[in-house]
Amino acid sequence: MSAESITRVILNNYVPDGTPNPSDFRIETVPAPTADMLRDSELLVRPLYLSCDPYMRNRINGRDGYYIDGLKAAAPIAGLGLGVVEASTSSGFAPGDFVTGGFFDWAQKAIVPAAGFSKVSETDRVSLVDYVGVLGMPSFAAYVGLVTLGKPKKGETLLVSSAAGAVGQMVVQLAKIRGLRVVGVAGSDKKVEFVKSLGADAAFNYKTCGNFEQAIRQAAPEGVDIYFDNVGGEFLDAALMNMRPYGRVAACGQASQYNVTANETYRMDNFLQVINRKLNVTGYVITDHYPTPSFAEFLAEVDEVIGLENGPTALIDVFVGNNFGKRIIRV
Amino acid sequence: MSAESITRVILNNYVPDGTPNPSDFRIETVPAPTADMLRDSELLVRPLYLSCDPYMRNRINGRDGYYIDGLKAAAPIAGLGLGVVEASTSSGFAPGDFVTGGFFDWAQKAIVPAAGFSKVSETDRVSLVDYVGVLGMPSFAAYVGLVTLGKPKKGETLLVSSAAGAVGQMVVQLAKIRGLRVVGVAGSDKKVEFVKSLGADAAFNYKTCGNFEQAIRQAAPEGVDIYFDNVGGEFLDAALMNMRPYGRVAACGQASQYNVTANETYRMDNFLQVINRKLNVTGYVITDHYPTPSFAEFLAEVDEVIGLENGPTALIDVFVGNNFGKRIIRV
Ligand SMILES: NC(=O)c1ccc[n+]([C@@H]2O[C@H](COP(=O)([O-])OP(=O)(O)OC[C@H]3O[C@@H](n4cnc5c(N)ncnc54)[C@H](OP(=O)(O)O)[C@@H]3O)[C@@H](O)[C@H]2O)c1
Ligand SMILES: NC(=O)c1ccc[n+]([C@@H]2O[C@H](COP(=O)([O-])OP(=O)(O)OC[C@H]3O[C@@H](n4cnc5c(N)ncnc54)[C@H](OP(=O)(O)O)[C@@H]3O)[C@@H](O)[C@H]2O)c1
Numbered sequence: 239m240s241a242e243s244i245t246r247v248i249l250n251n252y253v254p255d256g257t258p259n260p261s262d263f264r265i266e267t268v269p270a271p272t273a274d275m276l277r278d279s280e281l282l283v284r285p286l287y288l289s290c291d292p293y294m295r296n297r298i299n300g301r302d303g304y305y306i307d308g309l310k311a312a313a314p315i316a317g318l319g320l321g322v323v324e325a326s327t328s329s330g331f332a333p334g335d336f337v338t339g340g341f342f343d344w345a346q347k348a349i350v351p352a353a354g355f356s357k358v359s360e361t362d363r364v365s366l367v368d369y370v371g372v373l374g375m376p377s378f379a380a381y382v383g384l385v386t387l388g389k390p391k392k393g394e395t396l397l398v399s400s401a402a403g404a405v406g407q408m409v410v411q412l413a414k415i416r417g418l419r420v421v422g423v424a425g426s427d428k429k430v431e432f433v434k435s436l437g438a439d440a441a442f443n444y445k446t447c448g449n450f451e452q453a454i455r456q457a458a459p460e461g462v463d464i465y466f467d468n469v470g471g472e473f474l475d476a477a478l479m480n481m482r483p484y485g486r487v488a489a490c491g492q493a494s495q496y497n498v499t500a501n502e503t504y505r506m507d508n509f510l511q512v513i514n515r516k517l518n519v520t521g522y523v524i525t526d527h528y529p530t531p532s533f534a535e536f537l538a539e540v541d542e543v544i545g546l547e548n549g550p551t552a553l554i555d556v557f558v559g560n561n562f563g564k565r566i567i568r569v
Numbered sequence: 570m571s572a573e574s575i576t577r578v579i580l581n582n583y584v585p586d587g588t589p590n591p592s593d594f595r596i597e598t599v600p601a602p603t604a605d606m607l608r609d610s611e612l613l614v615r616p617l618y619l620s621c622d623p624y625m626r627n628r629i630n631g632r633d634g635y636y637i638d639g640l641k642a643a644a645p646i647a648g649l650g651l652g653v654v655e656a657s658t659s660s661g662f663a664p665g666d667f668v669t670g671g672f673f674d675w676a677q678k679a680i681v682p683a684a685g686f687s688k689v690s691e692t693d694r695v696s697l698v699d700y701v702g703v704l705g706m707p708s709f710a711a712y713v714g715l716v717t718l719g720k721p722k723k724g725e726t727l728l729v730s731s732a733a734g735a736v737g738q739m740v741v742q743l744a745k746i747r748g749l750r751v752v753g754v755a756g757s758d759k760k761v762e763f764v765k766s767l768g769a770d771a772a773f774n775y776k777t778c779g780n781f782e783q784a785i786r787q788a789a790p791e792g793v794d795i796y797f798d799n800v801g802g803e804f805l806d807a808a809l810m811n812m813r814p815y816g817r818v819a820a821c822g823q824a825s826q827y828n829v830t831a832n833e834t835y836r837m838d839n840f841l842q843v844i845n846r847k848l849n850v851t852g853y854v855i856t857d858h859y860p861t862p863s864f865a866e867f868l869a870e871v872d873e874v875i876g877l878e879n880g881p882t883a884l885i886d887v888f889v890g891n892n893f894g895k896r897i898i899r900v
Contacts, residue, residue, distance in 0.1 A: 303845075304814055304842075304845045304846045304847075305844065305845045305846075305847075470840065470841060470844075474840070483635055489843045489844045490844070491844065492840075492841050492844060495841055503838055503841075505836030505837060505838050506836060506837040506838075506840050507834055507836050507837075509801065509805070509823075509837050509840075510801065510823050510826055510834075511635075511852075512820045512850060512851075512852040513636070513801075513820045513821070513822065513823060513852035513853075513854075514635045514636045514852070515635045515636075515852065516635075516636075516852050516853055516854055516857070517850075517851075517852050518849070518850070518851045518852075519843060519848075519849070519850040519851075520843075520848075520849045520850075521842075521843040521844035521845070521846065521847050521848050521849075522844075522847055523844075523847055526847070
C-alpha cells in the first residue's frame with residue numbers, strides 16, 4: 239500500500255507590512271501524517287471547513303504577538319475551522335468526533351494539540367458548516383463578551399459599537415433576548431436602520447452624531463451598564479463617561495486603532511472613571527474560550543434561537559455583505 | 570427621666586474647592602436617637618472610633634459622586650470607623666456587637682442602615698482600635714486589590730506603585746506571603762529602602778529612574794502578572810506595556826491624577842494592550858467589600874500574621890509618619 243499524500247498551505251516567509259502576495263505562500267504535497275505519530279494529548283484531524291479571518295494578518299507578521307501566538311515561517315498556515323477526528327491520544331476525543339475551536343493547519347490532514355478544541359455535533363437544526371457560520375467565531379465572541387464577561391442582568395442598558403458587524407449584530411440580539419435595553423452604534427444610516435431592525439431600542443450613526451459623549455447620553459440617559467467595545471479609541475473614552483457604577487466593559491476589539499500609526503493612537507482621557515465608577519474592563523481572545531463551559535452554553539442558546547425560524551441554512555442567506563455578517567432571529 | 574442628648578458634627582455647607590474651614594462645619598447637641606425610631610434593617614450604633622480619610626474631601630464638595638455617595642449639607646459628616654450596636658432591626662446584628670465597614674455618622678449615637686457593616690471582635694491579639702489601624706481601610710484595600718481582584722498565584726510577579734504608602738506596604742507584605750516576586754515603586758530612595766526592608770525583591774525610585782517602561786522592564790524582565798495601581802497616569806501606561814498575557818490590574822488609586830486640572834490629565838496611550846494581552850482591569854471602592862467574605866478572610870490572615878510578632882499594639886508603633894502607614898511583620 240503506497241503512502242497517502244496530502245496538500246497543505248505553507249507560509250513561505252513573514253509579511254511584516256502591507257498586503258500579502260500569493261508568493262508569500264506555497265502549496266506543497268507531502269506524505270499524510272498517521273496515527274502512530276501522535277504524542278500525548280494530540281489529535282489527527284481532517285479539517286472540513288477553514289475560516290479566513292482578519293486577525294490572521296497579525297499571525298504572519300513575524301512579530302512577537304501577545305494576542306495570539308504568531309505562525310512560523312516555512313510552517314503551515316493555521317486557523318479556526320471545523321474538522322473530524324481520525325485518531326486521538328486525548329481522553330476527551332475519539333475518532334469520528336467533529337471538533338472546532340482550536341487551530342487547524344491548512345492541510346488535508348494534520349496533527350494538532352487537543353487543548354483548545356471542543357466537540358460539536360450535527361443536529362436537525364445545525365449543520366456542520368454553521369460552526370464556521372452563524373455559530374462561528376464572531377458569534378461566540380459576542381456571547382463571551384456579552385454573557386460570560388458582561389454578566390448582563392435584565393433591565394440593564396447595553397451599548398455596543400460596530401453594532402451592524404458580525405460580532406455586533408449578534409450582541410444586539412443576545413442582549414435583547416436577555417431583556418436589556420440596547421443602544422447600537424454604527425457607521426452609516428443604513429447600518430443604523432439594520433441595527434434597529436434587529437431589535438435595538440436606540441441606534442445612532444457615529445459619523446454624523448457630533449460629540450460622542452453627548453450622543454451616548456442622549457441615547458442612554460440612564461447610563462450604560464455594559465459597553466461592548468468593538469472600536470476602542472475616542473468612542474471608548476466617551477463611553478467611559480457614560481458608564482453606571484459597577485459597569486462592565488467587554489474589550490473585544492479596537493477597530494478604530496488598527497490602522498493608525500504609533501503617533502496617531504488615540505490617547506484616552508477618562509481612565510480615572512475605571513476607579514470612580516468601579517468598572518471592570520476585560521480584554522479577551524475568543525480562542526481561549528472554546529474549551530470552557532461558555533461554548534456549550536453558547537451553542538445551546540444560539541441553536542435554540544436559530545432553530546425556531548427556518549433553520550440555520552436559511553439564516554446564512556441573511557448575510558448582507560461582509561459588513562452585515564451573521565444574524566439570528568428572535569422568535 | 571429626661572431625654573439623653575448627644576453631640577454630633579454637621580456639614581454646614583458644601584465646600585466645592587479649596588481647604589475646608591472650621592466654619593464649614595458645626596457642632597450641635599440634639600436628643601439622642603432611640604431604638605423605637607429604627608426602621609427595617611437599621612442599627613442604633615455608638616461609634617467608638619472614627620477614621621479621618623482623604624477620600625472624605627470628595628464627599629463634601631456637593632458634586633454628584635460616582636465613587637462614594639456625597640454627604641448632604643446640613644446633615645452629619647459620616648465616615649468609616651468602629652462602633653458598638655445598641656439596638657438592631659437586622660437579623661445579622663444584636664446589641665453589643667462591634668461593627669465596622671459601613672459609614673458612621675460623626676455623632677455620639679446614630680441610626681444607620683445595617684447594609685455595609687460587618688461584625689468584628691476583640692481577641693487576645695486584636696484590640697478594637699486595630700480595626701481603624703493595622704486592620705483598617707487601607708490594609709483591607711490592599712487585601713481586596715491583591716487577593717480578591719488580583720487572584721495571585723505563587724511565583725507570579727507583582728508590581729505595586731506607591732509601595733511605601735499605607736496601602737502599598739500592606740500589598741508588598743501580603744504578596745510576599747503568597748510567594749510572589751514583588752517589585753515596588755516609590756518616590757524617594759529612603760522609601761525604596763523601606764520597601765525592600767518589607768521583603769520586596771526589587772524596588773526603584775520613579776522620580777530618578779528615567780523612562781518608566783524601561784525601569785519596570787529592568788526590575789521585572791519576566792513581565793508583570795498583577796499591577797496594583799495606586800498612582801494611575803503615565804506609570805499605569807508604562808505598566809500596561811509590561812503586563813504578561815492574562816495579567817490583572819487592580820485599579821485602587823490614581824494619586825498622580827488627583828490634583829491635576831482637566832487639561833493636565835495624563836492621556837493613556839497603551840489601552841490596546843488590554844485586548845492584546847487579555848488583561849482584566851478592575852476599579853473598586855473598599856467600602857463595597859466589607860459585607861463580603863473577603864473581609865473575614867482578610868481579618869483571619871492579617872490577625873494571624875501580626876499576632877505572631879508582638880501583637881498589634883506593638884505594630885502600631887511601627888508607623889513611620891504619615892507616608893509610611895501601617896505594616897505587618899512576616900514571621
Ligand atoms: N476578542 C476577540 O476574540 C475577537 C473576535 C472577533 C472579532 N474581534 C474584534 O471585534 C470587532 C468586530 O469584529 P467583526 O468581525 O464583527 O468586524 P465588523 O464589526 O464586521 O467590522 C469592523 C467594523 O468596524 C467599524 N470601524 C472601522 N473603523 C472604525 C473606526 N475608525 N471607528 C469606529 N468603527 C470603525 C466598521 O463599521 P462601521 O461602518 O460601523 O464603522 C467596520 O465594519 C473587531 O474589532 C474585531 O477585531 C475580536
Ligand atoms: N479604592 C479604594 O477603595 C481605596 C482605598 C484606600 C486608598 N485608595 C487609594 O490608594 C492609593 C494609596 O493610598 P494610601 O492611603 O496608601 O496613600 P499613600 O500611598 O500613603 O499616599 C499617596 C502617595 O502617592 C504618591 N504620589 C503622590 N503623587 C504622585 C504622583 N504624581 N505620581 C506617583 N505617585 C504619587 C506619594 O508617594 P511617593 O512618595 O511614593 O510618590 C504619596 O505618598 C491612593 O491613590 C488612594 O486614593 C483607594
